[in-house]
Amino acid sequence: MTESSSGAATGTEAGKAPVPPSSPDDTPAVLSPVLTRRWSAPQSWSISSYRKLDGYTALAQALKTEPGRLTELVKNSGLRGRGGAGFPTGLKWSFLPPSDGGPRFLVINADEGEPGTCKDIPMMLADPHAMIEGCIITCYAIGSTFCAIYIRGEAVQAIRRVARAVQEAKERGFLGRNILGSGFDCEIVVHAGAGAYICGEETALLDSLEGRRGQPRLKPPFPAVAGLYARPTVVNNVETIASVPAIVSGGSDWFRKMGTEKSPGPKIFSLSGHVTRPGQYEAPMGTTLRQLLATAGGMKDGIPLKFFTPGGSSTPIFTPEHLDVPLSFDDVAAAGSMLGTTALMCFNETVSVPWAVWKWLEFYKHESCGKCTPCREGTGWLTQILRRIVTGAGTLADLDTMEDAAGNIIGRSFCALGDAAATPILSSFKYFRGEFEDLVTGRTPPIVRSGDLVGAH
Numbered sequence: 001m002t003e004s005s006s007g008a009a010t011g012t013e014a015g016k017a018p019v020p021p022s023s024p025d026d027t028p029a030v031l032s033p034v035l036t037r038r039w040s041a042p043q044s045w046s047i048s049s050y051r052k053l054d055g056y057t058a059l060a061q062a063l064k065t066e067p068g069r070l071t072e073l074v075k076n077s078g079l080r081g082r083g084g085a086g087f088p089t090g091l092k093w094s095f096l097p098p099s100d101g102g103p104r105f106l107v108i109n110a111d112e113g114e115p116g117t118c119k120d121i122p123m124m125l126a127d128p129h130a131m132i133e134g135c136i137i138t139c140y141a142i143g144s145t146f147c148a149i150y151i152r153g154e155a156v157q158a159i160r161r162v163a164r165a166v167q168e169a170k171e172r173g174f175l176g177r178n179i180l181g182s183g184f185d186c187e188i189v190v191h192a193g194a195g196a197y198i199c200g201e202e203t204a205l206l207d208s209l210e211g212r213r214g215q216p217r218l219k220p221p222f223p224a225v226a227g228l229y230a231r232p233t234v235v236n237n238v239e240t241i242a243s244v245p246a247i248v249s250g251g252s253d254w255f256r257k258m259g260t261e262k263s264p265g266p267k268i269f270s271l272s273g274h275v276t277r278p279g280q281y282e283a284p285m286g287t288t289l290r291q292l293l294a295t296a297g298g299m300k301d302g303i304p305l306k307f308f309t310p311g312g313s314s315t316p317i318f319t320p321e322h323l324d325v326p327l328s329f330d331d332v333a334a335a336g337s338m339l340g341t342t343a344l345m346c347f348n349e350t351v352s353v354p355w356a357v358w359k360w361l362e363f364y365k366h367e368s369c370g371k372c373t374p375c376r377e378g379t380g381w382l383t384q385i386l387r388r389i390v391t392g393a394g395t396l397a398d399l400d401t402m403e404d405a406a407g408n409i410i411g412r413s414f415c416a417l418g419d420a421a422a423t424p425i426l427s428s429f430k431y432f433r434g435e436f437e438d439l440v441t442g443r444t445p446p447i448v449r450s451g452d453l454v455g456a457h
Contacts, residue, residue, distance in 0.1 A: 029283040029291035032258050032266040034246050035239065036282045039126040045161055047168040050129040056174055058245035062137045063182040070141035074244065077252035078264040082119075083109055083200075083237030084311065084340045086263070086329040093142050095224035096232045104232040106139050106147040107223075108241055109205055110162075113152060113197040114312040115363060116343035119268040120238035122280055124151070124158040127242070128165035132188065134241035136174065137248060139186045142234055147188045150205050153195040163190045197367035201415045202235040204369065215371045216415035239268060259285030263328035263339075273308070273346040274300045286326040289344060293323075303348040307431065311340020313360045314420030316427035337427070353432040354439055355447045357424045358386040364421035375418035378409040382425065389439050392446030399436055403429055 075090030112120040135147045169175045203217035227233025256264040263285040276297030316337040325335045332339045365379040388394040406422035438444035
């Protein structure tokens, strides 16, 4: 068994705790270390270590290829965005209009702020050059000479490590003018954000990158037409771009051998919560949570699983009946949720669902940018009601009001943050409404004392 750079186990040794409920399919996931294969190497973040493990060989190969063929290669690979939406990457690149002689840009969304998500920052800490090589190849493919990597401001170590990696790449001739004698020029700038969750939304990120307050833009026009500085722009996630060198080296057919037909390739799954060995596990798309839990040693202390998020707190929750749902974009959607960022937060039977939902709503209320009324006002109303419920002061009418308010936020906010705030309420009512009713009727004692909330707003 090996350890990743973040200390998370990435092997297949089973732990002592069983995975509930028991099943013949409780076999460990077949791990597919593609993006994580260098993580356990000595000083894996350095360019010398990266070069020893085939680093920048894909770039040399790409620079000898016609840019349009690279876009077709990524299209044929079926790579879908790893930042949450799952949009086909090659198709997004092809949306750029024909060159008009002006600049076009690549922007990397490294503002990893979704609760439970922990894959991009470990990637930038352990293997930043994979992302940088992917950035250069993508710039070449889309006809750009400038890339901005937007990293969440709190991730200071990741910012420093990526900035150092960019400097190393430039010193070795992989960045700058006339890269590897190809005549292609490319520059990368590392930009630190201010820590706003809303800046994970691509157009809010672009506003922040331009020096304005991070708020979502009205679409259309989409970034592919008018993005950074109103020029054609591709915005991609860290994990998405880091996958590009492997596709160039291995080919689209090799990439499609992993995963499912509509969601091919490997994926980094972030397991957290009541898991024996939480961490990042890279496995083919379509792997189930039951398999990942078996790989991670099962539920901590053997306490059974109660509910989990398949893609972070903004995705509808799942229960143990969904343990065998293949974790791919289409299969998870068919089961009633979203794959999102594959942030698998696992909660055991000791956790109160209303408590977890309240904590999530406090986060979304705090992070709302305030641009639109449904999100700005709605998250405040929902949080107030949840505070009453968890302190034992709620009523049955509060539950109806909360459900109605959440239903009116969904699909009516300016960006997906409003939907993200309403989703935990609606999905928890679907499976655990009884827990909310028990709190407001007194069958269950209050979760927190009202005095404990004073000053915590």
